[in-house]
Amino acid sequence: MKASFSESHLERHIPSLVSLWKQKESGAFLLDKEYKSVSSSLLSLQRGLTGKRDLIGVNYMEDKAYLGAYLLYYWPVSYLQVSYAALSVRSEIAALCEAAARESRPLRILDLGSGPGPACAAVADICLDALASCEPGDGSLVQKNCAISVTLLDQSEKSLSRARRLFERDFPGVQVTTAVCDFERGTLSSAAGFDIIVMSHALNELWKGDAGFLEKRAAFLEKCLGALTPGGFMLVCEPALLETSRSLLSVRDLMLERGYDVKAPCASCRNASGAFRCPAITAGENQTCHGEVTWTPCEPVAGIAARAGLDRESVKMSYVVLSGAPASEKTPAATRKPLREISGRVVSDGMLNKGGRIRFVICTGKERITVSAKQGDPVAKRKGFFSFRRYDTVTITNPEIRGDRNNVSYGIDAGTEIVHVPFAVT
Ligand SMILES: C[S@@+](CC[C@H](N)C(=O)[O-])C[C@H]1O[C@@H](n2cnc3c(N)ncnc32)[C@H](O)[C@@H]1O
Structure with missing residues (x-):
C-alpha cells in the first residue's frame, strides 16, 4: 500500500x-x-x-x-x-x-x-x-x-x-x-x-x-x-x-x-x-x-x-x-430527536452486537449516537457503512429510525444517504 x-x-x-x-x-x-x-x-x-x-x-x-x-x-x-x-x-x-x-x-x-x-x-x-x-x-x-x-x-x-x-x-x-x-x-x-x-x-x-x-x-x-x-x-x-x-x-x-x-x-x-x-x-x-x-x-x-x-x-x-480568539458567533440550535440527519465524527470501532448488527458510535459534538446495520447487509455495504473507521467524518441523511419513541436508534436502509470523509487520507 x-x-x-x-x-x-x-x-x-x-x-x-x-x-x-x-x-x-x-x-x-x-x-x-x-x-x-x-x-x-x-x-x-x-x-x-x-x-x-x-x-x-x-x-x-x-x-x-x-x-x-x-x-x-x-x-x-x-x-x-x-x-x-x-x-x-x-x-x-x-x-x-x-x-x-x-x-x-x-x-x-x-x-x-x-x-x-x-x-x-x-x-x-x-x-x-x-x-x-x-x-x-x-x-x-x-x-x-x-x-x-x-x-x-x-x-x-x-x-x-x-x-x-x-x-x-x-x-x-x-x-x-x-x-x-x-x-x-x-x-x-x-x-x-x-x-x-x-x-x-x-x-x-x-x-x-x-x-x-x-x-x-x-x-x-x-x-x-x-x-x-x-x-x-x-x-x-x-x-x-x-x-x-x-x-x-x-x-x-x-x-x-x-x-x-x-x-x-x-x-x-x-x-x-x-x-x-x-x-x-x-x-x-x-x-x-x-x-x-x-x-x-x-x-x-x-x-x-x-x-x-x-x-x-x-x-x-x-x-x-x-x-485563538474567544468565540463570538454561536452556531444554530441543534435539531431535536429523531434526527433526519446525523453529522459528526465516528468515535468507535465497528462493534458486533448480540443481534448480529455492526454498530458505530458517532459524536455530533452534542451527543453520541449509535447507528447500526445487520452484519454484511448488502444495502449498508453498498453505501459504505462497513468501511467507517475511527475519526472519519460522516453525514448520514434519512437514517432508518429504529427502536421506539423513548429509545430511538438508527439504522441504514434504502432511503439513507451517506457522505463519508475518511480521517487522515491525503
Ligand atoms: C512525552 S515528552 C513529549 C515530547 C514531544 N513533544 C513529543 O510529542 O514527543 C514531554 C516533554 O515535556 C517536557 N516537560 C515536562 N514538564 C515540563 C515543564 N514543567 N516545563 C517544560 N517542559 C516540560 C519534557 O521535558 C518532555 O520533553
Whole structure:
C-alpha cells in the first residue's frame, strides 16, 4: 500500500534520528546489540511514563538512555500522531501559510514541551508542503527555504539540542530558536505572534498530583492562546490512554466555557444556549475519544517494538485544535430527536452486537449516537457503512429510525444517504 503523506515524510527523518542517537553519520539500521539496549531503555521509559508514571515531573529527557529510546521510538510515533491530527486542519494551515507568504514573513510555529522536536517537525513538513503551493509575495522566502521559523521550549536542554541538530539537517534554512523553560514555574517565553502552537504529550505532565491540575492546565493554555496571530490555532495532542485522554477532554470543556472554540476533531461544540460538554466525558468515566490510523512501522521502530514485545500496528491519539480568539458567533440550535440527519465524527470501532448488527458510535459534538446495520447487509455495504473507521467524518441523511419513541436508534436502509470523509487520507 502506498505510504501516506505523513509516513513518507517521517521516513525522510529516520537517518537523522539514527545519526543523532549514534552521534555520528550512519544508515537507518541498528546492530542487534543496539536494538536490545534501546528496547530495554524503552520499556523502562514506557513504564515511567504510562504505568505508575513515576518519571512525570522528573527531567527524564536529560538521561542519555531515555533520550535515545525517545529519539528512535517515540519520536516517529509522536511525529505521525501530530501529522495526522494537523492534517485535519489542513485548510486552516494553508490559509495561515498564504497569509504569511502575502505578508512576506516567515510562518511562525511554537512547540511547547517539544522534547527533541517531533511535533514541530510534523507541522513544519505540512506547512512547507502548503507553502510550496502558495503564491508568495515575491517567491523568495519559499525558494530560500526560510519561509518558516520555529521556537521550541522544553525543560530539557539535551532534548532541545537534539531538536536543533535535527532541524539543521532536515530543514536547512528554517530559523530555529530554543529556550529552556519550566511551564509550571511560569517561565514561558514572552514571545508572541505565532501562527501555530503545538503541544504534544506534554500537557499531561504538568501539575501532576495538584488537585487543581485541570484549571491550571486550562489557564496555561489560555495564556498560550494569547500568543497566537489572528486566525492562528493551537494543537494539543495527548496519549490515547484513558486518564490522559479524559483529562484533555475536561480541559477542552474548560476552554469552551472560557469562550474558546474547538476547530477539530469535534463536529460542533455549542448552540445558541452555550457550549456542549464533551459527550465522552458525560458518557461515564470509562469513556474516552481518540483517533487511530493503521501503521506498518519502518525501521528502527519495528525492530525495537519487536524486541520490546510491543504491538505497534497503529498510532492512536487524543487531540484538540483550539482557536485563538474567544468565540463570538454561536452556531444554530441543534435539531431535536429523531434526527433526519446525523453529522459528526465516528468515535468507535465497528462493534458486533448480540443481534448480529455492526454498530458505530458517532459524536455530533452534542451527543453520541449509535447507528447500526445487520452484519454484511448488502444495502449498508453498498453505501459504505462497513468501511467507517475511527475519526472519519460522516453525514448520514434519512437514517432508518429504529427502536421506539423513548429509545430511538438508527439504522441504514434504502432511503439513507451517506457522505463519508475518511480521517487522515491525503
Ligand atoms: C512525552 S515528552 C513529549 C515530547 C514531544 N513533544 C513529543 O510529542 O514527543 C514531554 C516533554 O515535556 C517536557 N516537560 C515536562 N514538564 C515540563 C515543564 N514543567 N516545563 C517544560 N517542559 C516540560 C519534557 O521535558 C518532555 O520533553
